[in-house]
Amino acid sequence: MAVTSIRSISLLGLNGTLVDIEVDISDGLPIYTLLGLPDTALIESKDRIRAALLNSGESWPNRKVTVSLTPAWLPKSGSNFDLPIAVGLLRVQSLIPVEDSQREVIIGELGLDGQIRPVRGILPALLAAKKFGIKRALVPSANYQEASLVTDLEVIGFTNLRELLIFLRTGEIFEKMELELASEDSVTINDLSEIIGQSDARYALEISAIGAHHLLFIGPPGTGKTMLAQRIPGILPALTNEQALEVTAIHSIAGNLFSRNDLNKQPPFIAPHHTTTATAMVGGGSHFIKPGAVSLAHNGVLFIDEAPECNSGVLDSLRQPLESGFVTITRAIGSVNFPAKFILVLAANPCPCGKFSGKGRSCTCSAQQIRRYSSKLSGPLLDRVDIRLQVDPPTRTELASVEVGEDSLTVRTRVESARIKAAKRFAEYPWQTNSEIPARFLRHEFRAEKSAMAVLHQELDKENLSARGFHKVLRLAWSIADSRFNDLPLKDDVQTAISMRMGTEIF
Numbered sequence: 143m144a145v146t147s148i149r150s151i152s153l154l155g156l157n158g159t160l161v162d163i164e165v166d167i168s169d170g171l172p173i174y175t176l177l178g179l180p181d182t183a184l185i186e187s188k189d190r191i192r193a194a195l196l197n198s199g200e201s202w203p204n205r206k207v208t209v210s211l212t213p214a215w216l217p218k219s220g221s222n223f224d225l226p227i228a229v230g231l232l233r234v235q236s237l238i239p240v241e242d243s244q245r246e247v248i249i250g251e252l253g254l255d256g257q258i259r260p261v262r263g264i265l266p267a268l269l270a271a272k273k274f275g276i277k278r279a280l281v282p283s284a285n286y287q288e289a290s291l292v293t294d295l296e297v298i299g300f301t302n303l304r305e306l307l308i309f310l311r312t313g314e315i316f317e318k319m320e321l322e323l324a325s326e327d328s329v330t331i332n333d334l335s336e337i338i339g340q341s342d343a344r345y346a347l348e349i350s351a352i353g354a355h356h357l358l359f360i361g362p363p364g365t366g367k368t369m370l371a372q373r374i375p376g377i378l379p380a381l382t383n384e385q386a387l388e389v390t391a392i393h394s395i396a397g398n399l400f401s402r403n404d405l406n407k408q409p410p411f412i413a414p415h416h417t418t419t420a421t422a423m424v425g426g427g428s429h430f431i432k433p434g435a436v437s438l439a440h441n442g443v444l445f446i447d448e449a450p451e452c453n454s455g456v457l458d459s460l461r462q463p464l465e466s467g468f469v470t471i472t473r474a475i476g477s478v479n480f481p482a483k484f485i486l487v488l489a490a491n492p493c494p495c496g497k498f499s500g501k502g503r504s505c506t507c508s509a510q511q512i513r514r515y516s517s518k519l520s521g522p523l524l525d526r527v528d529i530r531l532q533v534d535p536p537t538r539t540e541l542a543s544v545e546v547g548e549d550s551l552t553v554r555t556r557v558e559s560a561r562i563k564a565a566k567r568f569a570e571y572p573w574q575t576n577s578e579i580p581a582r583f584l585r586h587e588f589r590a591e592k593s594a595m596a597v598l599h600q601e602l603d604k605e606n607l608s609a610r611g612f613h614k615v616l617r618l619a620w621s622i623a624d625s626r627f628n629d630l631p632l633k634d635d636v637q638t639a640i641s642m643r644m645g646t647e648i649f
Contacts, residue, residue, distance in 0.1 A: 144168070146234040148226040149247045149276070151267040152211075152218050155431060155471075155478030156391055158270025160247075162212045163223065165230035170206030178211030181219040181429040190221070190252050191228045198256040198303040203235060217475040219429045222261040225250035225280075228303065229310070238310045245277040249285075256303040260284035262430075265399070266391040268292045280306060288399050291387065332372045335549040339540035343370050346531050346642060348553055351377045352560040353576035353621030356464070356486040356526060358449075361533030363496045367489040370533070371445040372411065374485065376550035378442075379558050380407040385441045388481065392433050392440055410442035412484075416451040420459045424469050425480055431471055436463045437480035449488040450518035457523055460486065464526045488527065490519070528577070528614050530645045560624040576620040581613045590619055590631035597636050606644065615639045 148163045161178075174188045192202050209227055211218050226248040232238045249267060251259040264285040269292055271279060278296040281289045286299030298315060300306040305316040337344060343359070347370060350357050359367040381389065386407045393399055393410075414423060414435040421427075425434030436444060446452060463469045463482035471478045492498040493512045498505035507515070524530075564576060573579060579588055589595060598615060601607045607615060618639040619631035628635060 144234075146230050146240065148230040148233070148243060150223055150226045150249055151247055151271050152216060153220075153263045153267055153270075153395070154217075154476055155433075155480060156266045156395065157478075158267050159213070159216055160271070160274045160276075161216070161218065161223075163226050163230055164210040164212065165227065165234045166208045166210075167203050167231075167234050168206050168208070172204050172206065174207045174209070176209050176211075178214045179217045180211065181217070183221045183429075184211075184218055184223060187221065187224050187227060187252075190224055190254060191231070193254040194224070194252040194256045194303055195228060195231070197254065198307070200232060200237065200303075200307070203231065207231065219475070220261065220263075221251035221259075222249045222263075222267075224252040225258060225282075225303075225306070228252060229306070232307070238307060245275065246280065247271045247276050247278075248280045250280075250282045250300075252303065258282045258300050258302055258306065262397045263391075263395045264289050265291060265387075265394040268295060268297070269387075269391065271295070280309075288390070288394060291390065291405050332369070332376060333550045334373045334377060334553055335546050337366060337369060337373065337547060338543075339536035340366060340370065340533065343531055343533055344547065344553075346529050346645075347374055347377060348557060349618070349621050349625060349642070350374065350485060350529055351553075351557045352564075352625055353528075353617060354485050355528035355577050355618055355621065357488070358524070358527045358530045359487070359489045359533050360492055360531070362498075362535065363491060365533045365535045367533050368445075368447055371413075371443065371447075371487040371489060373550060374443045374487065375409045375411045377553045377557055378409045379554070379561055381409060381441055382407075389441050392437050392480065396433055396438060398438075410439055411445065412439040412442065413445040413447065416446065416448040418452070418456060420453070420456050423456050424459050424463070424482075425471050425478075426473070428473060429475065431473060431475070431478045433480045434469070436460065436469055436482040436484065439484040440481045442484055443487060444484045445487045445489070447489045449490045450515055452518075454518065454520065458520060461522060461526065486527070488519070491515075525608055525610050525614075528618050529642045531642070532645055556625065560621070563624050563627065564620070576617045576624070579617055579620070584613050584616050588616075588620065590616060590636055591633065593633045594619065594631050594636040597633055597640070601640060607640075611643065615643050618642060 145164055145166045150161050150163055151158045152161045176185060195202055229248055233240055249261060249264060251261050253259055260282045264281060265288050268279050268289055272292055272295050279289060280298050283299035283301045286297060289297045308314055308316060351374060361367055386405050389410055390405060412435050423434050424436055425432055464486060467483040468479050469482045493505055493507040494515050495506050498507060498512060598612060602612050619635045622635045622638050623631040
């Protein structure tokens, strides 16, 4: 046989393209030529494939080998083409049966000893393959659990090249793998009942969860800002299958799923360090574009502790995803859109020493130092934050109390009820939460009660609110109204929303 063709998938972001791997062996000097815009990892595949074949008891052709990856105009990256190229080399020599492989994809990296190693992005790759009509996927066994999340697709996992070749020659599967799903009880959730006191902060978390509103916590060290943020995923509704699949696909590209074997429906919680770079925050890379923290937090929570210590450019890079719900990364190999719809939670000390609160604490910072510190969070970023809250230390009475506050399950039940109420209101619209309501709808279909609107207009006239802040407060008022089961925001709902929006004078 002169030429054979094997199919695989090339990923750019979450989007996959079907790639035909054509292998030709002809008379000539024994050289290996790889065509189709391969990156360095692909160019190096020759030596991996050769060693894997020889160590698996197969031969390497002593003739001219040409491998073409089509479409030729599409840049190809990664080591996931090792396995299909190896199969193509054997099939073109008639060392394994020639079958109609148009409905089959092969994905995997080869080790020098013939082991089939896991690759990134197996889930989005197979989701793309399914759209192209593929019916069967041959993948690394370490990726089997993740790959099996794709329905209506036969997935077979292999540990090494010998196992795969036995299957292709005889149809025998060395070891039938089973899908193992983790139970919901196996997921550890930080419970809200562990928080001592902090009634205002607990209420702010609940309203934030109802409408997916962004938060800013200001308070001295040790007051529980991080503990509060960590408990937001526990009061958010569980992800739908579609949302969970999207989140899992993003984490698959980032290479975070090699030890995972389930479709986790708990919203993700991502907490990058305050020294993180802009690339780590929004994503990037040259040959392989990886999602950043904003995309890893999609459908969940992005928590930034010590926010004023972050580089200003890193914080300002959050503006686009906060407004649009996605991030665009452009490199020489192309442009990639990653979803980035998350609840942003910022935590900050009130001053460099952390003790300023206006309540007699021994702050050693000058007024100029406090102003300089607070100015590190830019006005445009703060204007996008819905709820700003001063978090004070628990009182002596609260610390001595044996009473336990509401647990996460109780609060989550209320959040789910409020979201169901909002979902009925949004039945004819494309958005799901109050924070997504477009401004023009807030001025017409989703106005507050007349006296409530009058309160908002007064704050606007006093220049206490920007135009964006006006709409932010109104969205927040809708979430408060949903929590109180009001049909529309009343005056008290709007006043509460204004109080939560202007909850601290420090930032």
